[in-house]
Structure formats: C-alpha cells, structure tokens
Amino acid sequence: MGRGKIEIKRIENSTNRQVTYSKRRAGIVKKAKELTVLCDAEVSLLMVSSTGKMHEYISPSCTHKNLYDRYQQASGSNLWQPHYERMQDTLQKLKEVNNKLRKEIRQRNGEDLDELSFQQLRGLEQNMEKSVECVRNRKFHQISTSTDTYKKKIKNHEETHNSLLREFEERDADFSFPALDFEGDYQSTIGFATGNPQIFAFRLQPKLQSDLQDEEAYGSYGLSLA
Amino acid sequence: MGRGKIEIKRIENSTNRQVTYSKRRAGIVKKAKELTVLCDAEVSLLMVSSTGKMHEYISPSCTHKNLYDRYQQASGSNLWQPHYERMQDTLQKLKEVNNKLRKEIRQRNGEDLDELSFQQLRGLEQNMEKSVECVRNRKFHQISTSTDTYKKKIKNHEETHNSLLREFEERDADFSFPALDFEGDYQSTIGFATGNPQIFAFRLQPKLQSDLQDEEAYGSYGLSLA
DNA sequence: CGGACTATATATAATAG
DNA sequence: TCTATTATATATAGTCC
Numbered sequence: 001m002g003r004g005k006i007e008i009k010r011i012e013n014s015t016n017r018q019v020t021y022s023k024r025r026a027g028i029v030k031k032a033k034e035l036t037v038l039c040d041a042e043v044s045l046l047m048v049s050s051t052g053k054m055h056e057y058i059s060p061s062c063t064h065k066n067l068y069d070r071y072q073q074a075s076g077s078n079l080w081q082p083h084y085e086r087m088q089d090t091l092q093k094l095k096e097v098n099n100k101l102r103k104e105i106r107q108r109n110g111e112d113l114d115e116l117s118f119q120q121l122r123g124l125e126q127n128m129e130k131s132v133e134c135v136r137n138r139k140f141h142q143i144s145t146s147t148d149t150y151k152k153k154i155k156n157h158e159e160t161h162n163s164l165l166r167e168f169e170e171r172d173a174d175f176s177f178p179a180l181d182f183e184g185d186y187q188s189t190i191g192f193a194t195g196n197p198q199i200f201a202f203r204l205q206p207k208l209q210s211d212l213q214d215e216e217a218y219g220s221y222g223l224s225l226a
Numbered sequence: 227m228g229r230g231k232i233e234i235k236r237i238e239n240s241t242n243r244q245v246t247y248s249k250r251r252a253g254i255v256k257k258a259k260e261l262t263v264l265c266d267a268e269v270s271l272l273m274v275s276s277t278g279k280m281h282e283y284i285s286p287s288c289t290h291k292n293l294y295d296r297y298q299q300a301s302g303s304n305l306w307q308p309h310y311e312r313m314q315d316t317l318q319k320l321k322e323v324n325n326k327l328r329k330e331i332r333q334r335n336g337e338d339l340d341e342l343s344f345q346q347l348r349g350l351e352q353n354m355e356k357s358v359e360c361v362r363n364r365k366f367h368q369i370s371t372s373t374d375t376y377k378k379k380i381k382n383h384e385e386t387h388n389s390l391l392r393e394f395e396e397r398d399a400d401f402s403f404p405a406l407d408f409e410g411d412y413q414s415t416i417g418f419a420t421g422n423p424q425i426f427a428f429r430l431q432p433k434l435q436s437d438l439q440d441e442e443a444y445g446s447y448g449l450s451l452a
Numbered sequence: 453c454g455g456a457c458t459a460t461a462t463a464t465a466a467t468a469g
Numbered sequence: 470t471c472t473a474t475t476a477t478a479t480a481t482a483g484t485c486c
C-alpha cells in the first residue's frame with residue numbers, strides 16, 4: 001500500500017486516524033462503484049467515522065431501504081414485520097371490540113333492537129330492569145348519605161355557634177365593655193357563624209350544574225377514530 | 227490491478243462477470259474490515275450480485291438495522307417512524323375509548339356507580355327507564371309479528387292440506403283402487419302434510435336455546451386484549 | 453486542514469493447471 | 470469449474486507544502 005507494510009490495527013493518533021479514514025473511505029467507495037458498474041451489482045455502503053460523521057454509497061437506481069429490506073427478507077431475521085403485523089392485528093381487534101361495545105350500548109339505550117330475537121329482548125329487558133333497580137338504590141343511598149353529611153355539618157356549625165355564644169356570655173360576665181361597641185362585634189360574628197351553612201348551600205349549585213352537563217353528555221362521547 | 231489496464235465498464239461475459247464479482251467482493255469486504263479496525267469506523271455493506279445472491283459485511287458490535295436507522299435519522303427521510311408512532315397513538319386512543327365504553331356498560335349494568343353524583347344517577351336512571359321501555363315495546367312488536375307469521379304459516383299449511391284432501395277425494399271419485407292400499411298411502415301423506423307445522427315448532431326449540439345462550443353472554447364478551 | 457508526491461503494498465485480470 | 474500464479478494497475482502511508 002504505502003511506504004512500508006502497515007499493520008491492520010487501530011490507529012491511536014486521532015488525526016492520522018481521520019486522515020486514513022478519509023483516504024480509505026474514498027477508496028472503498030471507488031471500489032463499490034466499480035463493482036456496481038463492472039459486475040451489475042447493487043451495493044449499499046454506510047460508514048460512520050469515529051467522530052460520528054456518516055458517509056454512504058448506494059448503487060444508482062436503488063435505495064438503502066430497498067437493499068436493507070431485501071437483506072432482511074433474505075436473512076429471515078426481519079424483526080419489524082411481525083411487530084408491525086401484530087400491531088395491525090391488535091388494532092383490528094380493538095376496533096371490532098369497540099364496535100361490539102358500542103352496539104351493546106346502543107341496545108341498552110333502546111336502539112338497534114331489530115336483529116334481536118324475542119328471547120334476547122326478554123333477557124335484555126330483565127337485565128335492564130335489574131340494573132335500573134341498582135341505580136335507583138345507589139341513588140337513594142347517595143341522597144341519604146349526603147343528607148346525613150349536611151345534617152352533621154349543620155349540627156357541627158350550630159355547636160360551634162353555641163360554644164361561641166357561651167364564650168362571649170362568659171366574657172360578658174367577667175368584663176364590662178361599653179354595651180354598644182360589643183353588641184356590634186357580636187352581631188357580625190353571629191352573622192358569620194350562621195352564614196356558613198348557607199355558603200355551603202350556595203356552593204352546591206354550580207357543582208350540580210356541571211354534573212347535569214355530564215349527565216347530558218352520557219352516551220355521546222365525541223369519538224371520531226378512523 | 228492486473229495484466230493490462232482494465233476499463234470500468236460492465237463485463238458482458240456473464241461467467242467472467244461473476245468471477246470478477248467474487249474477487250472484488252472479497253476485496254471490498256477486506257477493505258471494509260480494515261477501515262473498521264484501523265479507523266474505529268462502523269461499516270454496513272450490503273451487496274447483491276447480478277444473479278441475485280446477497281453478501282454483507284457489518285462491523286462487529288453493530289447491526290445493519292442500527293446503522294440504517296442512524297442513516298435515516300441523519301438523512302431525515304425516515305418514513306417508518308411516523309407511521310409506527312401514529313399506529314401506537316391510535317392504539318392507545320382505541321384502548322382508552324374501549325375502557326370508557328366498558329365503564330358505561332358497567333354503569334348501565336348497575337355496577338361501578340360509586341363515583342356518580344346524585345344528578346348523574348338520576349339522569350342514568352331516567353335514561354334507562356326510557357330505554358327499557360323501548361326494549362319492551364320492541365319485544366311486544368316482535369311477539370305480535372312472529373305470532374302473525376306463525377298463524378299465517380299454519381293457515382298456509384291447512385290450506386295445502388285441504389287442497390290435497392280435495393284432490394284425493396276427486397281422484398277417489400274418478401277411479402276406484404283397492405280401498406286398503408290407497409288408505410295406507412293416504413294416511414302417510416296426511417301425516418307429512420300436517421306434521422310440517424310441528425316440525426317447524428320443533429325446529430324452533432334449539433334456535434331459542436342458542437338465543438338464550440347469547441342472552442346469557444350479554445355484557446360479557448370474552449375480551450382479553452393487552 | 454487539504455492536496456500533491458512517491459515508494460511500496462495490495463488487489464486483481466489474465467492465464468495456466 | 471475451481472485454484473494457483475503472475476504481471477500489472479491501484480491504493481495508500483508517509484511525507485512535504
């Protein structure tokens with residue numbers, strides 16, 4: 001090759017390594033071109049230098065992807081194809097399941113009943129009656145629970161109110177402030193204490209409004225999947 | 227290179243072409259190995275001969291796929307990645323939608339009601355009552371329709387039967403066969419004609435049985451998707 | 453760096469066995 | 470068809486600019 005036999009072993013000097021890389025890269029690309037022309041071959045050559053730069057040669061009228069795909073096919077070690085096909089399969093299954101689920105919902109919503117037999121209709125009816133009973137029970141359970149909760153809260157606030165009253169009465173007994181000033185403070189404090197449960201009641205309204213919106217949206221998810 | 231300058235131009239003699247290909251292929255692979263070792267480079271080399279045979283060289287601790295992917299990334303013309311990602315995305319969305327649908331079904335089945343507000347429960351209850359009414363109506367419609375159908379069929383068979391009877395009576399009047407022989411044939415014919423509706427009735431049973439199985443499977447599709 | 457030069461080492465076309 | 474040989478053409482390491 002050059003002035004004295006060279007040993008095929010990593011070049012430690014990084015500059016020389018790069019120089020050699022450039023020279024030899026040009027040589028190998030030239031060889032690849034010659035192989036293409038002389039022998040009608042197709043060649044895909046990808047090279048990355050130790051500094052990370054990439055160079056390539058590809059025969060005319062051919063792409064790296066094309067050759068790589070053929071290589072995969074030939075070597076039988078195609079790892080992507082099965083993965084891709086499995087995905088496609090899963091997608092299909094999911095779509096089918098999705099359609100089944102939608103149909104069931106439509107049927108439970110009183111639509112799309114034409115293809116059901118009498119027995120199926122009877123089963124569906126019974127099932128729905130049983131289910132509506134569950135919903136009803138849950139509703140009653142919820143309303144009684146929340147009523148209890150509010151009762152407890154009100155009771156709690158009343159107790160606080162009463163203990164405050166007592167506290168102030170005790171202070172009234174211990175000290176003697178001017179009656180009018182004290183009366184003013186006292187009133188406002190009562191106003192706050194008794195007002196609290198009402199604030200709760202008002203805060204309830206908007207919450208219920210949004211719940212109603214949710215309810216209207218029931219069974220009409222905005223689904224637009226291909 | 228050899229004995230006399232060679233011209234870089236397609237070798238027309240196919241045998242020589244193959245010979246040259248083999249030799250030069252070995253040479254180029256050797257160069258690729260040297261590049262790898264000397265310069266710390268990574269090389270992916272794919273070659274297809276004019277006869278379709280494939281050969282390769284790949285640097286140790288590296289794969290064609292890896293280098294090809296890096297090439298794609300570098301060249302920015304990666305066509306697979308977006309496709310793959312879109313699929314993954316669609317898959318995820320479908321799964322989410324399916325879960326929502328399942329949840330809706332569970333709720334319409336009287337399960338999973340804990341997180342619903344009172345208003346939502348009330349809406350669901352009303353919706354279900356309306357729906358069960360639709361199912362009930364459809365059921366009544368179906369039973370009346372199918373009853374009519376069976377009535378018509380029975381009527382149809384009775385008419386056939388009667389017309390056959392008349393026909394035989396007429397024959398009986400025109401000719402005079404030995405009474406006993408004729409009686410035998412006659413009976414069997416009647417048996418078939420009147421039996422037909424019964425065959426229908428019997429065939430109905432297994433059909434209804436399977437329908438019942440369908441009904442039992444309601445809301446429990448055997449879904450086991452990852 | 454990037455070429456240009458050159459002395460050698462290699463690759464390989466042609467040829468023979 | 471292969472393999473080995475051999476005469477040349479090429480490739481390229483080292484060097485200089």
